[in-house]
Amino acid sequence: MSALPRNPGEPLDLDRVRAIRVNKSAAERRAATIGTRRTVKKQWQAAWLLRALTLIDLTTLSGDDTPGNVRRLCAKARHPLRPDLEDALGVTALHPTVAAVCVYHEMVPTAVEALEGSGIPVAAVSTGFPAGLSPFKQRVEEIGASVQAGAREIDVVITRGHVLTGQWNALYDEVRTFRDACGDAHLKVILATGELATLTNVARASWVAMQAGADFIKTSTGKEGVNATLPVSLAMVRQIREYKARTGCSIGYKPAGGIRTAKQALEFLMLMNEELGRDWLEPSLFRFGASSLLTDLERQLEMFVTGRYAAAHHHPMP
């Protein structure tokens, strides 16, 4: 992730924000054919599945998280694929791991310790996740605390009300403050798109977050009623494309929540490849916020190797 220059942000361009329009029906029609215009088979499919696996922010965000289950998750993050499958695929030398482990602040030290030496960063959800309505000062301090605890990536939530009421300056200032609080840690801005009502709102919020310095824009906390969808992704990644064209800065994209199957994952990768290009198939610019997705990817990879449909319980659980 550190290979790319970070997004310094730029002044808020309100005219541009207000000019953004997303036609929902058109976006839905495009989304509906992403997975029907492209497909991958055989070793190409295996490569794409493996790619998906390395792009996962392996996540646990539950009230009942304990050091025990977080350490188990981290162990899986280091070795997401059974060694015999790595071998059969001929990818042992690639040392595939997931992209990051994503936890609540309280679990950051445990995860940092468990991942030591792996190179896998720890991401902390922050700023009063998931609703983001705790006192602003505390939200900013939470970022500092997580960075202090060793988190290298901070997934913040925005105040949805700023979007719903068109307070773009307030949103910009909020994200800018979060960005400053992150220091060297990378900032992922969760828009909670399921609560933003319209694709136009999603696109506008994406734009404001990027101008305010987001390194990544992310769909969801996983706690909203609707999580990552392809139409929402189109609305967001097309703003990333505009931002790249305008500033030269590449912003990452993280769909999160609801992505459970290999088939879904491939659709997202194809969307990235088609709308943004090959660069956005790297962990520096793309992540899945997911947990159960990993097991389905393992199963599909095993099927490629053996030719037989695979069972989940044959793969070490995260």
Add this chain to the structure above:
Amino acid sequence: MATVAELFQSMEYGPAPEADAPARAWLAAHGDAFGHFIGGTWTKVGKTFETFDPSTGKSLARVSQGTAKDVDAAVAAARKAYPAWSRLAPHARARHLYALARMVQKHARLFAVLETLDNGKPIRETRDVDVPLVARHFYHHAGWAQLADTEFAGYGPVGVVGQIIPWNFPLLMLSWKVAPALAAGNTVVLKPAEFTSLTALLFAEFAHQAGLPAGVLNIITGDGETGAALVNHPKVDKIAFTGSTEVGKIIRKATAGSGKKLSLELGGKSPFIVFEDADLDGVVEGVVDAIWFNQGQVCCAGSRLLVQEGIAETLYAKLRARMEKLRLGPPLDKAVDMGAIVAPVQLERIRSLVEQGRAEGAQVWQPSWPVPKTGSFYPPTLCTDVFPSSTIAQVEIFGPVLVSMTFRTPEEAVALANNTPFGLAASVWSENINLALDIAPKIKAGVVWVNASNLFDAASGFGGYRESGFGREGGREGMWEYVKQMGDGRREKGAASRSARSPIAHLPTPISPAPAGAGAIDRTAKLYIAGKQARPDSGYSRAVVSPKGRLLGEVGDGNRKDIRNAVEAAHAAAKGWASSTGHLRAQILFYIAENLDARRDEFAARIGAMTGGTAAAGRREVDAAVRRLFTYAAWADKWDGAVHGVPMRGVALAMHEPIGVVGVAAPSEAPLLGCISAVAPLIATGNTVVAIPSEPHPLAATDLYQVFETSDLPAGVVNIVTGERDALAAVLAGHEDVDAIWYWGSDAGVTAIEIASAANMKRTWCTSAGVDWLDAAHGEGRPFLREAVQVKNIWIPYGE
């Protein structure tokens, strides 16, 4: 072979071929050679020609070249099957159509693969678009079969229908033709395009297996000659054709005067209009769907991009980036966007048109990636620096070639959009509903998609304005093409000629003078053009005499220049009249009736004098005319369109739009009522009219213009030119700015008018059959209203 580790870095897509073994096995089972499918069985393989896989140029199979004898046999089989099929209870026919829908679904992939092999379009399209739409069409029309008795009460099937379909959507076009025909109780002889016969043959075989009675659907293969034999076959009652405007015109002429019902779905150069407030990323995908769908071989392809000047370069940049990402290749590959052009001859046509565009100054842009060397492939192409005067802006290229022009204002966008002889479809892109819904009705096209492109559904009629043809396919509006009124006296050819009086030139001479009335002032009936009484250009008058040869008066002897002037006047009035409210038109029609009624006795006397009828008969005619005017005043604000239930979040508005400027050659008989029976429905629905009154009895119509003048009818809405009916009607029929012509007259006149109408593919409604105008069942109502409008379907997806 690339390893997983290598592919993990390259992230290429790799090949993803759909298996074609089952389709090839079906071909092999037929010995890779096919006869026709006639009367529920295969005929012997005759003289054959090859059908090719356009992506490889390799032969797939041989199909038979249909001869006149084959066509005879097919028509005979359809004729034989007709009585039983047409008398089948609606529910029984519905069961058959339902079985066909299920049959298509059961063999969906076989149809898709065979279609892709034969046509070259990507398997994604045949699998996800063509075949599902085919099944949908049969389901929808199973419904119309079920409802035929109630929803088309008083109507029945036309008879044996000859259908000729193109190669761009072979199976889908078959379904658009066959489903409504069978639902209405017709039997069918269908000729697929010679490039793409295979899925029609497969369909016929499976349809027969699914229990469709022998002879109900017959398939004959062959080229244009086979098609011509079908078109000209005397035992065929209707021709339905989809294809080029050029061939459409030939068919129009060939069937002229034959009484064959005709529907034509022809070419297009459809505008794709982008306003500056549109979602440009959505627009880009809309363009992909518009012009790079089926390699642009789509009659309604959005092939003329009209973009607001201020955003043109931004949009072009986005389009070029998108084009770079399109994948073109073997059409059976599940990961390509574009496949092959149907045949080398089409590829050559595309190439030469693009080169012509380049020579005329267009900037031609194509993606950097290479196009396969073998097979008929052509890359997606964007031409800028194109102007209405450029050949490629006017001619239908029928390939993946988008030409772009800019506009400054909505008004200019509409002008550019309509600057074409075609009128099939249009796309309008704006996030402003006020703008989009203002533009859609102003575009001369049978289908308008708002913020979308190439949406189709069985419930929504499809078809053109202008030289894109006439008739609709799909929905209720499409069903009308396959039914006729039962017990309809109108079809009795020649009745009118028999009852009509001899032309005036043959009247007994000398003409006895008008009685010198005490102090009567000489009255001069003039032409009525642009709301003014006009002297005829010729400077001649025609005598109007009673049956006993007494001079009743004189009318102007109109000529082609008078017609020209009248058409211009009608055009000048057209825009305002078409956009006036139904309420206003109703008020004016009521007012005309009121003022006519006030002069009842005078008109009755005039009719009696001209026709030799009794005073009572004259009064009956005037009273009927007043009632008729009331009828259309009533309809003026009630001839509603419909909202179709298409499968999307949105609406498809089936708008009843006036056809435009309509020429009317009024019947000779019923000099007042006949004229009013034609003119009133036309103006009630927003058309403007050039009327040629009854040739022997024109004075009732010329008296009428005084009624118009006192009834607030705007100038130019109705224009009256007296004179020799067939000579004047011929001028109207050939006039390229007249949109339709209604004609009551002789057989020879019908033929001449139908031939001349092909010049601009104007709609014709012509008959030599007599009409009992006093009988409201035949002289007024919905059939007239349907002929007076054309249906425009405006698709409006919504959602925020």
